[in-house]
Each structure stands twice: as C-alpha cells, then as structure tokens.
Amino acid sequence: MFDGLISFPLTPLLNDSAIDVLAFERLIQRQVQAKVSMIAVLGSTGSYAYLNREERAQVVKHAVAQAASVPVMGGIGAVRSRDVLRLSEDAQHAGAKAVLLAPVSYQKLQPDEVYGLFERVTRELSVPLCVYDNPGTTQFHFSDELLVALSALPHVASIKIPALTGTVEEASARVAALKARLPVGCSLGVSGDHAATLGLQAGCDGWYSVLGGLLPQLCKRLLVESQQPSDQATVLFAAMEPLWALFKQHGSVRVVAAVAELLGLAQSPCLPLPLHSLQGEERAKVAAWLASLPEGWAS
Template sequence: MALFSGLSAFPITPMTSEGEVIAPDLQRLVQRIEAGGADSIGLFGSTGTYMFLSRDQRRRAVAAAVEAVASIPIIVGVGAIRTDEVQALARDAAAEGASGLLLAPVSYTPLTEEEVFQHFLAVASATDLPLCIYSNPGTTNFTFRPELVARLAVIPTVAAIKLPLPASGDIASDLAAFRQAAPSLSIGYSGDWGCKAALLAGADCWYSVAAGLFPEQAAALAAAAIRGDYEEANRCEAAFAGLWDLFRAHGSLRLIYAVANMLGLTEASPPKPLLGPDEGLTASLRKALPL
C-alpha cells in the first residue's frame, strides 16, 4: 500500500513534566499501532504535541519510534515557525529513518499564500522524503485553497494532503475540488467522526487520533469503508460513537491522554499549560471507550 493511504494512526508523544520524551512509552504505543493493523504511524501531528518539543527531543523520539517498529512506515511532522528550523527537522527525520514528512505552515504572523508556497519549496529541497501538506486551519489560521494545492503539487516531493473535515459537511464536494486541482496527490482527512464518510467517498487516507490507541478497531472500520462495505463500516463506527461525541464537544488532545492513562499505556499528562479533563468528563470518557 502507498505511504499516504489507508489508515494512518497518530499517537501522543508521552513526556515528563520537564518535557523529556518517555521513549519506552512511545515505543509501546507505536508497537501497539503496528500490531493493530494500521498502514502507517503519524508521529508529531497535533496529537503528538510537536510544538512543545525541542529539535533534539523530536530527533530522539523519531529514533525511538523507528527502532520499535519493523513493518509499517513512520510519517514525521516537521512543523516549526522558521523555514530553516523546518529544514533541519526534515533532515533529522530523514537521518533517523522516517519514511515521509508532514508539514503544517505554523506561524505567529499570518502567512500569505506565496509565503506558504516558498516555505514548502524550501523544505522539500532539504530531503528526498515524500511530503504531506498538513491543512489545519484551526491551529495555523491558514486555509489551503485548491488553487494553492495545485501549485504545491508541482513540487516533486509533495505527495499528499491531510485535510480537515469541511465546515459545510459536504465531504464529496470538498474531495472532488481537491482531486480536480491536484489529481496526483493522495488526499486524506482527519476528524475521526467524519472519516468513514470520507473513505466511502473515495478519500485515500484516514489520519486518525483514535487509531493511536485503538488501532485494531480503527483498522477494521477503515478496511470496511475502503472496500465500500457500508453495513460493516456502520457496525464498526458504532463502537466509536460515544468517544467521537466527546471529541466533537471537547477536542481530542486532552481526552486522548486521559484514555492512554486509563489503558495503562503511560502515566504522562498533556504538556503544560494543557490540563486534563475534570472528574465528570473523565467518567463520561471511561464509559465511551470502544472496548
């Protein structure tokens, strides 16, 4: 299967209160993903709290994850504010054995389309690794229009785009617009509760938070949707309904840390200033687990 296709599972990056990556916990998580049947691992997506980690911490985490898995590729997020920093992170990821890169246009000052294009062009020149555009307007305050994606698709190493669920709810039309603009790219979606519909509509990849902890159940859902088995996809999705209701209401990042704690996979908490859920929300979360 191609790198940016199927199910890509995004784990948290367990770290101490001082910000040091807990390598054994990270390795436990990526091995669980590999054993659960995901097609790739997405290290340092938003769930991986990449912006809370230094360059050296990221490099060591990539090395630990690559060491722990044998059969599936690892896609590494390399977002940072300055272009030269991103280039260095891309080279580090390549040196440690990453199979692909994921890049969000992180900024403090809102970026123009030309600035984003030049940023991607420079980062793509740093390594030969295939690069996935990470569209996450909720955190970057930048929206990728199909016209810009068409320009970016001309860059030889740009191979994919990871899109948010469209605000309109019309995934089929959104997918068609990006397909027309950039037919050479793999097109995938994040936002777990909408990805069954995206895969059934013909998207290439589901970039999943839940699969970082429940890879076997998510892999079954992805497989059913990809082969167009509506009945089985609906059955698999039903197990996640409660969890995704909470994701929609409260966001996934803080909750997924709490779930990892519940499953005994790590004692790590979200990096400060992020706080975990309160007791009431934790109780609701425990009842919603797809076990």
C-alpha cells in the first residue's frame, strides 16, 4: 500500500467552525473510485496542525467509513510526544491501516530528539508507520543517516522524502543510494507534486500526492506516464505547468483549496483561518487552468 499513488485529501471546513463532513466524504469517495493505493488523511493538505484531537479522530473515522477496501493512513504529528501517542491510539482505534508522523515542533528539534520520538511511538504501535520528511512545514531536515536509522525501527514501512532536484541521473543516484541502505520492505516515496515526475523516473516506489487527494484520476495518469514516457506524457506534463507554478509560489494547500472550491467539491472558504485559498488574480489563474484541461481530466 506504500507504492503507486498515495493521495492526500483536504479536510474541508465550514466557515472555520466545523469539519464539512459531506464534502470530506465526497473527496474520499473520489479516491475509492480512482482506486488509489492509499488515502492519507491529516497530512499537511489535511490541515492536521490546525485541528484538535476530537476533530482529528473524526476525520479518520469518516475516512475509514467511506474508504471501502482502500487503506487509510492517518497523520499523528503534534508538538508534544504525549499527544502524538494519543493521536496514534485514536487513529488505530478508528481503523487506520497506517500512520504518518512528522516531527512537529515550536523549538527547533535535534536529531536525537527526533529519533527518540519515533522510537517511542513505534514501540507502542501495531500498524505500519511512514516517516514524514517535510522540511517546508516542520523546518527539520532529515539526514540520510537519520532516515536509515529510523527505517530500522519496528513498524517503519515507508520514508516520504521531499521533492528531488537535479537531472534524472543525479536524482536516480540519490534514490538508489538511499534505497540500498533501507531494510527490505521499506518503501521510498516522493512528495512535492511539481517534481513528482523526476522522483518517479528516479526510482521512487510511490507518489505522495497533494493533487491526488482532489483529482486522483488525473494523477494516476501522470504517474503512469512518468514511468512510461511518451508523446502523450509530454502534452500532459506541459498542461500541468501552470498549476505547478502556483504550487511553488503559494504553497499547494492554498491552490488545491481553490481548485476544490471552484469545482464545487468544497464550500468557500474551506481552510482553517488564518489560511485561505487563492483569491483575486491568482484564483483566476486556477480557473483558467481548469478551463484549459481536456474534457474529463478534472473529473
């Protein structure tokens, strides 16, 4: 379940007051219909850091109820280890088949503190865990040495790395070197939608996708074309460039929230304040991108 397309849906809110359960369930149903490999709720796109314990338990519960045979992974990141352990218990109790852990902090964490967090959580875990390497939000940069050390802990089943850079040859060398040091059965997935093609061509096992949580059919097509480049792939990748530019400029959650609102998949506003989706000229760019897509691509 840690290969292929792992989708990260939004957690839509109603006027910053409550989870929009109907909208959220519709997003989960889209993942089921697309047959994604796994649904990852309460990632950064799912606004986990802005939700309380009860809301997060509710999100996992509703996702599992709608996911049918598609496994659900729940984010359990929090500033304090005590809370991470409680969130882990909640996610497992709600039926999550895996958990996703990022080293969230206010004070900058040290590598030994991060290792200690993961060691404690995995000691009490009964489902697989994905190490969430997202320096853009946590401000913590994992070394390869720390990733390898964490991969040896019980229940660690996947490492999610940020977007790769450089040429395909350079990215492939990085991926091959890291995978050679991971235990058998521990997958290596890539995030950063704008650079997912590079990661997949470099040999990553899965794509941890923000856009996949909203437009899974389109992202499954991107995944296949990344692994088997063709003339159609060139057209497809070129069509995505305006969206990727907005991702890099504004952050993916603001962009996908605008897409969801424009498609009528979530009410506006759907993000927790003080966050808000793109507005004005930038929102118009999102609308123009949607209008430019061939029929059926945004379904």
